[in-house]
Amino acid sequence: MAGPGDRYVVGVDFGTLSGRALVVRVEDGAELGTAVHEYRHGVIESTLPDGTPLPPDWALQDPEDYRDVLRHAVPAAVAAAGIDPARVIGIATDFTACTVLPALADGTPLCEVPELRSRPHAWVKLWKHHAAQPHADRINALAHERREPWLHRYGGKISAEWQFAKGLQILDEDPEIYGRAARFVEAADWIVWQLCGVETRNICTAGYKGIRQDGHYPSRDFLAALDPGFADFVAKLDGPLLPLGARAGVLTAEAAAWTGLPEGIAVAAGNVDAHVTAAAARALAPGHLVAIMGTSTCHVVNGTELAEVPGMCGVVEGGLSPGAWGYEAGQSGVGDIFGWFVDHAAPAGVDSHERLAELAAAQPVGAHGLVALDWWNGNRSLLVNHDLSGLILGLTLATRPADVYRALLESTAYGTRMIIEAFVEAGVPIQELVVAGGLTANPLLMQIYSDVTNRPLSLIGSAQGPALGSAIHAAVAAGAYADVHAASAAMGRVDRDAYRPDPERARAYDALYAEYRSLHDHFGRGGNDVMSRLRAIRNAAVERPVAQIDTPLEVVA
Ligand SMILES: Nc1ncnc2c1ncn2[C@@H]1O[C@H](COP(=O)(O)OP(=O)(O)O)[C@@H](O)[C@H]1O
Numbered sequence: 001m002a003g004p005g006d007r008y009v010v011g012v013d014f015g016t017l018s019g020r021a022l023v024v025r026v027e028d029g030a031e032l033g034t035a036v037h038e039y040r041h042g043v044i045e046s047t048l049p050d051g052t053p054l055p056p057d058w059a060l061q062d063p064e065d066y067r068d069v070l071r072h073a074v075p076a077a078v079a080a081a082g083i084d085p086a087r088v089i090g091i092a093t094d095f096t097a098c099t100v101l102p103a104l105a106d107g108t109p110l111c112e113v114p115e116l117r118s119r120p121h122a123w124v125k126l127w128k129h130h131a132a133q134p135h136a137d138r139i140n141a142l143a144h145e146r147r148e149p150w151l152h153r154y155g156g157k158i159s160a161e162w163q164f165a166k167g168l169q170i171l172d173e174d175p176e177i178y179g180r181a182a183r184f185v186e187a188a189d190w191i192v193w194q195l196c197g198v199e200t201r202n203i204c205t206a207g208y209k210g211i212r213q214d215g216h217y218p219s220r221d222f223l224a225a226l227d228p229g230f231a232d233f234v235a236k237l238d239g240p241l242l243p244l245g246a247r248a249g250v251l252t253a254e255a256a257a258w259t260g261l262p263e264g265i266a267v268a269a270g271n272v273d274a275h276v277t278a279a280a281a282r283a284l285a286p287g288h289l290v291a292i293m294g295t296s297t298c299h300v301v302n303g304t305e306l307a308e309v310p311g312m313c314g315v316v317e318g319g320l321s322p323g324a325w326g327y328e329a330g331q332s333g334v335g336d337i338f339g340w341f342v343d344h345a346a347p348a349g350v351d352s353h354e355r356l357a358e359l360a361a362a363q364p365v366g367a368h369g370l371v372a373l374d375w376w377n378g379n380r381s382l383l384v385n386h387d388l389s390g391l392i393l394g395l396t397l398a399t400r401p402a403d404v405y406r407a408l409l410e411s412t413a414y415g416t417r418m419i420i421e422a423f424v425e426a427g428v429p430i431q432e433l434v435v436a437g438g439l440t441a442n443p444l445l446m447q448i449y450s451d452v453t454n455r456p457l458s459l460i461g462s463a464q465g466p467a468l469g470s471a472i473h474a475a476v477a478a479g480a481y482a483d484v485h486a487a488s489a490a491m492g493r494v495d496r497d498a499y500r501p502d503p504e505r506a507r508a509y510d511a512l513y514a515e516y517r518s519l520h521d522h523f524g525r526g527g528n529d530v531m532s533r534l535r536a537i538r539n540a541a542v543e544r545p546v547a548q549i550d551t552p553l554e555v556v557a
């Protein structure tokens with residue numbers, strides 16, 4: 001219940017398909033009201049809103065959809081909470097990342113410049129835009145050749161999802177758009193710019209999604225060697241860099257009118273949906289790995305020492321919270337893979353998560369005879385290759401939909417186990433596994449993760465982890481707490497050891513995991529590059545107009 005002397009903060013989580021606002025009491029983190037606003041354009045994958053076609057592997061968004069979240073979800077959350085908006089003292093946001101846009105010097109997205117609306121490269125590139133893989137390959141090859149010192153901070157490879165690959169793709173494919181982009185800005189920072197009218201950059205996206213290490217981006221020399229036109233790319237990225245929980249500015253009159261919140265309240269520095277969740281799960285102490293499981297999974301953990309973990313997304317000082325080395329790894333497809341099966345493969349009658357999970361839960365481990373590789377959306381960690389694709393091995397005439405569904409759930413658990421083992425082997429201790437995100441609602445999935453990793457699983461005590469994490473950062477930015485650690489202790493929630501591994505199932509999974517590992521290495525580490533070849537064949541086929549496909553008409557006749 002809201003009390004008359006209470007103070008509140010608002011956290012806004014910008015996800016892949018929607019934005020959610022949450023009103024939280026500063027003193028104890030109580031969640032008082034929430035609202036979701038679906039993006040009108042969702043993920044723009046096959047054509048721009050005006051019908052301009054997009055090539056394969058593209059994923060764009062419309063920045064106006066983000067402003068609409070401020071206009072709709074924030075006032076609705078405040079109304080649901082039944083509080084007096086005048087008692088809100090701060091707002092903070094978190095975003096998917098690397099979700100990045102080219103903009104004019106004043107922050108206007110290039111896709112909002114009328115003559116540029118039909119140019120695909122003028123739009124926001126969503127984190128899962130995977131068409132920059134050739135550009136990531138070029139960056140990685142040159143960085144290895146030149147032994148660039150920052151490469152090991154990214155597990156030895158920069159991802160096609162990150163800023164430099166996406167920026168280089170723009171330069172390569174639409175140099176005019178590249179030239180018009182005075183700023184190349186993470187949506188995480190752009191939304192803060194919209195709220196407070198001041199352009200800032202946050203240490204988290206600059207480190208993990210840009211390549212900013214030890215105070216520097218890659219050298220001009222390196223960028224010029226990639227492409228002379230790319231030499232000054234960093235000038236588009238640089239800006240006042242803020243630690244997490246810092247105050248970026250105050251709410252402008254315009255943003256106050258959008259949100260219904262008081263003009264002049266604190267606006268926190270930008271942050272990432274995954275990273276901000278660690279504070280909500282009270283998991284900022286070293287060794288508490290948080291897996292934020294939804295469309296994709298991000299794994300974040302603080303460490304006291306700097307270690308190089310092959311295949312991780314990155315390690316950034318202060319990237320998760322000030323005063324520690326924050327590590328990130330991830331799986332690009334998790335809930336999306338289960339969703340694909342339900343929507344496109346499961347027959348009517350068993351085409352719901354609930355029904356498939358119920359049938360799959362009745363099976364002993366291994367009874368389906370299947371093992372799958374969870375690469376439906378490429379592989380972020382440990383292989384960092386978005387040309388990889390999915391595989392299901394062991395199908396027979398006896399295989400039923402629930403068997404495949406279970407194998408897909410398990411495949412993502414094996415992927416997480418690979419990541420945990422990579423951290424531990426590289427000297428980053430993992431003491432606790434905490435799960436957050438929408439997939440915590442699937443008990444079968446949670447038990448499988450506990451059994452496959454042979455670890456107890458703690459669950460975040462909130463269904464709105466990222467939004468609560470943002471609210472915690474808003475409280476710090478507003479000066480209610482000395483730092484993020486203190487705010488997390490007072491406002492975060494975790495249910496410790498909610499799932500425990502069963503020793504027999506864990507043993508059975510060890511055998512299946514060994515099979516997963518060997519398939520993983522075979523298809524992902526050069527044993528057989530068939531997945532890359534299939535991707536190239538597909539790309540050539542879809543890029544060719546149908547009329548040019550060589551149909552052997554005489555044979556058909
Ligand atoms: N009961 C379920 N079991 C497994 N996957 C699910 C279930 N319900 C939804 N999903 C999948 O989870 C994803 C949504 O997760 P969520 O955490 O809500 O979203 P986001 O990652 O965008 O924040 C979708 O990909 C959907 O297909």
Ligand SMILES: O=C(CO)[C@H](O)[C@H](O)COP(=O)(O)O
Nearest residue numbers: 016096097127274294295296
């Ligand atoms: O890369 C990430 C964070 O670093 C996330 O995977 C990305 O932001 C998408 O998150 P979600 O699956 O929750 O929509």
